[in-house]
Amino acid sequence: MTPAARLAAAASVLDRISAGKQPAETVLKTWGTENRYAGSKDRRAIADQVYKVIRARGRLVWAMGGREDGRALVIGSLSLIDGLSVEEIEALHSGDGYGPKPLSKQERGRISATADDLPGWVAAGLPEFVVEDFKNTFGERWADEAEGLMVPRAPIDLRVNAAKATVAEVMAELREAGLSPERTPWSAWGLRLSAEPPPNVQALEAFKAGRIEIQDEGSQIVCWLAGVRPGMTVVDYCAGGGGKTLGLAMQGLAVGAARAVPAAEPERIWTPTGWVDGPKTASKPSGPVESEGRLIAYDVVQKRLDNIRPRLQRAGVMAELIQLGPNGGGVEDMVGQADVVLVDAPCTGSGTWRRRPEDAWRLKPEEVDRMHSLQMCILARAAKLVKPGGRLVYVTCSMLRSENEATVDAFEEDHPTFRPVAIADAAVSDAITPAGHTRLSELAQGHRLRLSPASANTDGFFAALYERDA
Numbered sequence: 001m002t003p004a005a006r007l008a009a010a011a012s013v014l015d016r017i018s019a020g021k022q023p024a025e026t027v028l029k030t031w032g033t034e035n036r037y038a039g040s041k042d043r044r045a046i047a048d049q050v051y052k053v054i055r056a057r058g059r060l061v062w063a064m065g066g067r068e069d070g071r072a073l074v075i076g077s078l079s080l081i082d083g084l085s086v087e088e089i090e091a092l093h094s095g096d097g098y099g100p101k102p103l104s105k106q107e108r109g110r111i112s113a114t115a116d117d118l119p120g121w122v123a124a125g126l127p128e129f130v131v132e133d134f135k136n137t138f139g140e141r142w143a144d145e146a147e148g149l150m151v152p153r154a155p156i157d158l159r160v161n162a163a164k165a166t167v168a169e170v171m172a173e174l175r176e177a178g179l180s181p182e183r184t185p186w187s188a189w190g191l192r193l194s195a196e197p198p199p200n201v202q203a204l205e206a207f208k209a210g211r212i213e214i215q216d217e218g219s220q221i222v223c224w225l226a227g228v229r230p231g232m233t234v235v236d237y238c239a240g241g242g243g244k245t246l247g248l249a250m251q252g253l254a255v256g257a258a259r260a261v262p263a264a265e266p267e268r269i270w271t272p273t274g275w276v277d278g279p280k281t282a283s284k285p286s287g288p289v290e291s292e293g294r295l296i297a298y299d300v301v302q303k304r305l306d307n308i309r310p311r312l313q314r315a316g317v318m319a320e321l322i323q324l325g326p327n328g329g330g331v332e333d334m335v336g337q338a339d340v341v342l343v344d345a346p347c348t349g350s351g352t353w354r355r356r357p358e359d360a361w362r363l364k365p366e367e368v369d370r371m372h373s374l375q376m377c378i379l380a381r382a383a384k385l386v387k388p389g390g391r392l393v394y395v396t397c398s399m400l401r402s403e404n405e406a407t408v409d410a411f412e413e414d415h416p417t418f419r420p421v422a423i424a425d426a427a428v429s430d431a432i433t434p435a436g437h438t439r440l441s442e443l444a445q446g447h448r449l450r451l452s453p454a455s456a457n458t459d460g461f462f463a464a465l466y467e468r469d470a
C-alpha cells in the first residue's frame, strides 16, 4: 500500500471505532481480515496511525475546528504530531489511487492555523469532565497524571505462578524465547516485558503450561494486600475474567517456597488449603491442610465465570465458580463466613486507558454516576459475607474520584463496623518487595491506595481495606 492509501485506511478504521463500542484492537484486526491485500507492514503502519490519533484525539478535534471524523483527525495528526507542512500533507492527499481525496479549503485553513491557547483539557487529551475530576484528586499533578494515562504505551506485566515455577526459572525461560523480562519493582512475582515489539505471550510455552499469567503489577499488588493465608475462606465477589481469583489463589504460598509441579504428577493442584489431587478429587483436599479453606469466585455473568475455568486449570489451582442471582441472591450460606472478601467492582476502567485510549472518548458523565450507584450497592452486599475479624478489600481500575473516594466515603458512613486497615500494615506479604512496602506506604492515604501510570508505572487502581469488628 502507498503511504497515502494507508492514511485513507486509518481514517476509515477511526470512523468504525467511533461508530461502535469495540476495542480499537478488535476493529483493526477485523479490518486486516477484510483487506487481505494489506501486508503486515501496512497493518502495523495503519495501527500506529490510528493509536497516534486516538491518544491525541482531544487536541486534534480542537485543531480541526470540532470535526471528529477519521479523515479530519488524520489530517490534523500529520500537521500537529508529525509536523508535516501543508504542501507535504497536500501531496499525501492527491486523490490518486487509493489515497484520500484532496484537502478542502476548510482543512487547509485549519492546518495552516497555529494551535495556540489550547484549553488545559484539550492539551491533556482527556474529556473535560474527566480533567475536572483529575484536578480535584491530583491538584497540581493532574496534567502529569493525564499524560501518564494517555500518552505512553503500557508494558506487558506477567505474574509468575508460584504453584508451578520460580521467578528465576521463568526469567531464564523467557530469555531463551528471545524476550527481555525485568522484575517488577514491587510485586515479587511480577515480570515486565516492553510493549515494543509487542510480545505474543499467549504463544509462549510458559503461558500454555500455566507458569505465567498476564496481570498488571497494580492488579497483583491489590491481591497481595488482601492478606490471604492457607486455610482461609476467600471470596472474589466480582470475579470477571478471574485475574484476581488466580492471584488470590496463589497468595497462600510464601515467596521462595514455590514448588514446580513435576511432569509425572500433573494432576496435583494447589488450593488455598494446600496441595490436593486433580479435578476429580479436588473437593477433598489431601495436602498438608490445617483447616478447610475455600476460594469462591462470584459474578453475575455466567459466561465470565466459564472463562475462568480454563485459566484455573492451566494454573493448576481451583476455585468454586458461582453465578450470583438477581439482586445478589445465592450467597445466603456465605453470610458472615468469609475471612477475606475482595470486591473488584465494575467501573469505567479509566485506569486502563493507556491500553485502550479510545475508551476515554466513549465515556459519558452519566455512566460514571451509574457506576458509582452500582458500586455502592455491590459493596454493601459483599460486605455481608465478611465474618467478624475478616477483611474487606474494595478495588477499582478507575482513576475517577466518584468511583473511588466517593464510593468508599459513602460505604464508611453506612458501615461503622468496618474499621479501616492501613495499607502500610497490610503490605506485609512476602509477595511485596521491601521497596514495594516503602513506596506503597508513601502512596497510601491511611487505608486507601491509589496507583497510576504516573505515580507507580502501573495501570490506574484504587484500593481501600477494612476489617469487620469482631
Ligand SMILES: C[S@@+](CC[C@H](N)C(=O)[O-])C[C@H]1O[C@@H](n2cnc3c(N)ncnc32)[C@H](O)[C@@H]1O
Residues within 6 Å of the ligand: 237, 238, 239, 240, 241, 242, 243, 244, 245, 298, 299, 300, 301, 304, 324, 328, 344, 345, 346, 347, 378
Ligand atoms: C472489574 S470486573 C472484574 C475483573 C476481575 N476481577 C479480574 O481481575 O479479571 C467487574 C465484574 O463485576 C461483575 N459484576 C457486575 N455487576 C455485578 C454485581 N451486581 N454483582 C457482582 N458482580 C457484578 C461484572 O460482570 C464484571 O465481571
